[in-house]
Amino acid sequence: MVARHEDRPKSKFFIDNLFEDFVPLSGDRYYGEDKSVLTGFAKFNGDSVLVIGQEKGEDLDSRIKRNFGMMRPEGYRKTIRLMELADKFNIPIISFIDTPGAYPGVGAEERGQAEAIAKSIECCMKLKVPTIAIVIGEGGSGGAIALASSNKVIMLENAIYSVISPEGCATILWRDPKKMLDAAKAMKLSAKDLLDLQIIDEIISEPLGGAHRDKNYMLKNIKESLTKNLESFKLMSSEEIYNNRKNKFLKIGRNKGFISNLEDLSSLKSDNKNLNQILKSKKVQVIGVSFILASMILLFYLL
Numbered sequence: 001m002v003a004r005h006e007d008r009p010k011s012k013f014f015i016d017n018l019f020e021d022f023v024p025l026s027g028d029r030y031y032g033e034d035k036s037v038l039t040g041f042a043k044f045n046g047d048s049v050l051v052i053g054q055e056k057g058e059d060l061d062s063r064i065k066r067n068f069g070m071m072r073p074e075g076y077r078k079t080i081r082l083m084e085l086a087d088k089f090n091i092p093i094i095s096f097i098d099t100p101g102a103y104p105g106v107g108a109e110e111r112g113q114a115e116a117i118a119k120s121i122e123c124c125m126k127l128k129v130p131t132i133a134i135v136i137g138e139g140g141s142g143g144a145i146a147l148a149s150s151n152k153v154i155m156l157e158n159a160i161y162s163v164i165s166p167e168g169c170a171t172i173l174w175r176d177p178k179k180m181l182d183a184a185k186a187m188k189l190s191a192k193d194l195l196d197l198q199i200i201d202e203i204i205s206e207p208l209g210g211a212h213r214d215k216n217y218m219l220k221n222i223k224e225s226l227t228k229n230l231e232s233f234k235l236m237s238s239e240e241i242y243n244n245r246k247n248k249f250l251k252i253g254r255n256k257g258f259i260s261n262l263e264d265l266s267s268l269k270s271d272n273k274n275l276n277q278i279l280k281s282k283k284v285q286v287i288g289v290s291f292i293l294a295s296m297i298l299l300f301y302l303l
Contacts, residue, residue, distance in 0.1 A: 002158040003137050007212040011038060011053025011096040011136065017219050018226070019044050019051055025082060027074075031111060034075030036067040036103075039082050041091070045227060050086040052079055052147060053096040056137070069138075070103035073116035076146055080116075080123045090238075092130040092230055095147045100165055102143035117146045124149035125245065128238035132229055134204070134222065135159045135191075136211070151245045152229050153199070155191040156218070157206040161199075162189035199252060202229075 002008070015022055019042035026033045038053040054071065057063035086093050102113055124131060124147070131150035139148060139161035148161075155161060164172075166180035169187060173179075194200045204221045207214040233241060 001160070002210040003160045005210055005212055008137055009211055009215050009218060010058065011055045011098055012058075013215065014096055014136070014219070014222065015042070015051055015053050018223055019049070022051065026078070028077035028081060030077055031074045034067075034072050034078060035065055036069055036071045036099075037075045037079060039079055041086075044094070044230070047230070048089075048091050049230075050082055050091050050093045051096075052082070052093065054099045054144075054147070056098055067103060069099040070101060071099065071143055071146075072103050072105075072108045073111045073113050076102075076116035076120040079147060080120055083123050083127060087127045087129050090129055092233070093127070093132070093150075094226065095131070095133040095150065097133055097135040097139045097144045097148050097161075098137035099140055099143045100138050101141035102146070117142045120146035121149050125249070126242075127245075128242050130230060130233035130236075130241055131245065132226065134225075135161050135200075138165075140165050149245075149249070151233070151241060151248065152201045154202045154204060154225060154229075155194065155200050156204050156211055157191055158210055159191055160184070160189045161191075161194055162187050197252075201248075 015038060022040050022042040024038065024040040026039075028034070036055060038051070038055050040051060042049055042051050054069050055066050056069035057066040083093055102108070102117060104113075121142075130152075132152045132154065133148040133150040135144070135148065135153070135155040137156075137159055138144070139155075139159065141162075141164055144161065145163075153161075162169075164187075166184040166187065166189070167177040169183035170179040171177045173183065188194065188197065191200065191203045195203055202225060204218075204225055207217050211218045236244070
């Protein structure tokens with residue numbers, strides 16, 4: 001799978017080459033530091049941004065140090081702390097997503113892994129500043145969604161983004177992790193499928209063979225995409241940015257339903273005509289069933 005290629009450019013590579021004056025910040029102020037996620041403030045095209053990057057590592061030693069990109073609760077709490085700080089000072093947030101999922105260890109669960117992920121999603125949705133998430137490799141499970149609940153979700157051409165890994169899905173459905181290709185096809189985790197489903201907003205092209213074949217080409221494409229998307233938010237108010245994000249996620253899966261305007265779902269106004277038709281049909285069904293029951297009771301007493 002190209003998304004997992006060991007030479008594929010990681011978050012640290014993009015942070016080092018796309019941003020200037022990067023100042024790394026550590027710790028969640030509760031437990032400790034999580035080295036599987038890089039966070040800090042930097043300059044992009046002269047403007048301040050908060051950069052978050054899930055980092056897998058380049059070799060065996062660094063991968064062990066980074067926990068293979070699987071974040072622990074303290075990692076999510078660190079990102080929450082910094083996202084709230086960026087929101088306070090009106091600083092846009094850029095996240096690089098590359099993780100097989102949140103760390104499932106006993107210690108992580110004891111320290112509140114599920115709660116930390118939920119709080120991170122909640123924090124992302126409440127922000128009043130522009131947020132952009134780029135899936136550069138794997139976007140696995142809640143570990144990715146916790147940082148990818150953004151105004152713009154962008155994927156590299158060969159990246160994947162799903163609620164569970166293909167191996168995990170195959171194990172649950174067929175009890176055979178070797179059927180991961182069948183699971184991957186069924187889950188529609190490719191960038192093209194997710195763009196068709198309107199779950200992501202943009203695909204960044206890769207060179208033939210994958211992003212690792214021409215890293216400078218990837219830097220150029222990502223920089224252009226970030227510049228374009230950040231510019232699009234400059235004329236929007238904080239409330240418009242917030243509603244833009246909320247409407248984006250409310251719109252997913254609502255192509256058929258009772259919502260009259262998919263571009264403005266904040267108020268959740270329903271289509272009264274369709275709703276009245278359904279209520280009317282239900283009322284007819286209830287009256288019909290009541291009439292049948294009354295007839296049966298009357299016949300029972302007569303006989």
